[in-house]
Amino acid sequence: MHIKIHEIGGYAVRNYLLETPDGIIAIDTGYAGQFPAFRAKFERLWPLSELRHIFLTHHHDDHSGFLGELMASTDAKVILHPLAVEYLKTGQSHEKPGAGYSSFTASLFSLVKKDFSFPPVSLPPERAIIVETEDDQPFEELGLPFRILHLPGHTDDSIGLFLPQTGELFCGDAAMNAVISKARHTIWIEDVAEFHRSWDKMLSLDPGKIYPSHGNPFPPKDLSRYRHYLDCKTLIPGIKRRN
Numbered sequence: 001m002h003i004k005i006h007e008i009g010g011y012a013v014r015n016y017l018l019e020t021p022d023g024i025i026a027i028d029t030g031y032a033g034q035f036p037a038f039r040a041k042f043e044r045l046w047p048l049s050e051l052r053h054i055f056l057t058h059h060h061d062d063h064s065g066f067l068g069e070l071m072a073s074t075d076a077k078v079i080l081h082p083l084a085v086e087y088l089k090t091g092q093s094h095e096k097p098g099a100g101y102s103s104f105t106a107s108l109f110s111l112v113k114k115d116f117s118f119p120p121v122s123l124p125p126e127r128a129i130i131v132e133t134e135d136d137q138p139f140e141e142l143g144l145p146f147r148i149l150h151l152p153g154h155t156d157d158s159i160g161l162f163l164p165q166t167g168e169l170f171c172g173d174a175a176m177n178a179v180i181s182k183a184r185h186t187i188w189i190e191d192v193a194e195f196h197r198s199w200d201k202m203l204s205l206d207p208g209k210i211y212p213s214h215g216n217p218f219p220p221k222d223l224s225r226y227r228h229y230l231d232c233k234t235l236i237p238g239i240k241r242r243n
């Protein structure tokens, strides 16, 4: 089955659209206020009604900011972790005790960004496809060759999408390749052990290419190479967090 990946940019979060025989899947949204730009870029490719699914890698403000607007403008269903359903209702990026920045450079982010709120979203049951465990594979049920992974560590509601046919893996913020991040580590991490277990899980699938939500795609060997970056280091608490 041919799946075409369209990268349409995005402000902060890189928007990917997957063109499938069952319509378009959007990986995440973006900051609140970015919907008109997203819509314009989407409609250069297809009518917005072609959007069937929104795969939400996690609830953070930069990923869910215009989720409500996008849902109101389409019939698309949202595929997400059960915890994300609850966090979306609050309109605040959830913060777990013990979380922190993965490097000093990353911690500087807390000086420039202090508001992590987003328009709250209450998902009607008919618009939500909840991935309780990895036994739930709604894309496979639709005949699409996509495997959903639970990838906690950055947040406890983080999920990713693996395309076994091509080895492409969309990891959300389970890894990062942005200028401000170091060693492919996401700048904000809730649980280092879980974060690295998620890296091990990704590596075990022998992917060909990792597509993070921030920064360019990178080869999976980078995960092996940088796996020990946080050994003997501790997370740095922010004034008020993450990305």
Ligand SMILES: [Fe+2]
Residues within 6 Å of the ligand: 058, 060, 154, 173, 243
């Ligand atoms: Fe995030």
